[in-house]
Amino acid sequence: MKHLNIPHFGLYGESSWINDPEFFHIEDIESRSGDLGWKINPHRHAQLFQILILKAGEVNVQLDAEQYRLRGAWAIIVPAGVVHGFRFAPETDGRVISIAEPLLEDVYKEKSAKFIQPLLSQACYIDFNAHRTVFSELWPLIQQLERESAIIREGRALMSEYLIKAILLLLHRQQANDAVTNTNKTELSQAQQLKELIEKHYREHWTSHQYAEKLNTSISRLNRLSKTAFNQSTLELIHDRVLLEAKRSLIYTARSVEEISYDLGFKDPGYFSRFFKRSTGVPPGKFRALSNQPAI
Known part of the structure; x- marks a missing residue:
């Protein structure tokens, strides 16, 4: 089946990218x-x-x-x-x-x-x-x-x-x-670094230990920071980012569940389906069917 990818645009309706760094x-x-x-x-x-x-x-x-x-x-x-x-x-x-x-x-x-x-x-x-x-x-x-x-x-x-x-x-x-926040400036900076690292490596399924090591801190301190800044543990942040991309693909593309699972770094589509159902309450196929309604 030909993939139906989420449309990418320079500006909406204009498929060519405007290659100007000052644009x-x-x-x-x-x-x-x-x-x-x-x-x-x-x-x-x-x-x-x-x-x-x-x-x-x-x-x-x-x-x-x-x-x-x-x-x-x-x-x-x-x-x-x-x-x-x-x-x-x-x-x-x-x-x-x-x-x-x-x-x-x-x-x-x-x-x-x-x-x-x-x-x-x-x-x-x-x-x-x-x-x-x-x-x-x-x-x-x-x-x-x-x-x-x-x-x-x-x-x-x-x-x-x-x-x-x-x-x-x-x-x-x-x-x-x-916003109401109790984080100090150093913690806010580290929280931002954590989000950026997750964005780069979520498909690689980095562990909390790998993120903590990259940020030169302990897992317990990283979890405290994540809870304070985002009201989620580091692992919850990682899972949420994978889940978000899975939902995007299920809603906006025609890729099979197997293709999506491999694209997200899962070696076993069955494990991906169990992960998705555990997180959302429904398997990927049912989620796609429930979301298959006219967009706004």
């Missing part, structure tokens, strides 16, 4: 979705990080296997690789910013890294409905970025880069204001 793009939500019935089907971007800024209106959001309905003022963070789809209410007002990951790499080496890097690690929603004053600071930056994108003038790329960082910093502030 960014900003557009009105209506400009791409309006002619498509205000609907963007599930897809993902291999090398693009996206921010959706919703000023007014309503959207049903699909991120991997989860769905949400948002109204009013929101920011939606979509890291590269996350499957996402949208159905907007007609006349929804907002902007979509697409940023090439290489453009953000320098951020990791700057003073801004401790603020921006955690924001880029996982999909999330940031609520501005009760914080209109903060949103009134954010929106002019969005409008200025639009103007820089539209007009060719001296220093445009540099100005755009500064504006993108300012937008990300404001988003981080709002996210931090809504």
Whole structure:
């Protein structure tokens, strides 16, 4: 059977990758979705990080296997690789910013890294409905970025880069204001490193010991850190990442259960099926059948 892979796009509907490490793009939500019935089907971007800024209106959001309905003022963070789809209410007002990951790499080496890097690690929603004053600071930056994108003038790329960082910093502030955490800065940095290592090695089925060894810490300390930062043990984080990719493949591709199990590093498809059922309560085939319903 021919594989039906999850669509990868540069920008939605444009299959070719824009090979520009300084690439960014900003557009009105209506400009791409309006002619498509205000609907963007599930897809993902291999090398693009996206921010959706919703000023007014309503959207049903699909991120991997989860769905949400948002109204009013929101920011939606979509890291590269996350499957996402949208159905907007007609006349929804907002902007979509697409940023090439290489453009953000320098951020990791700057003073801004401790603020921006955690924001880029996982999909999330940031609520501005009760914080209109903060949103009134954010929106002019969005409008200025639009103007820089539209007009060719001296220093445009540099100005755009500064504006993108300012937008990300404001988003981080709002996210931090809504978050309650007891982790200190060192622990937060290590927690982020753990998530990044799991992202790189989950198909290899690294053990908790291997992650602890890589981070130069003990398994017990790593588990305490993981529990504090993510409310999960290290092993639960590892299993959740494998499970997430399994769900993505079952929902969005036509691969067989056996193919998916081998792709995820399982040598025995039977063991994969038992792992999946233990985690979700249903075997992979039944999960696929239950999920085989119209996307938002």
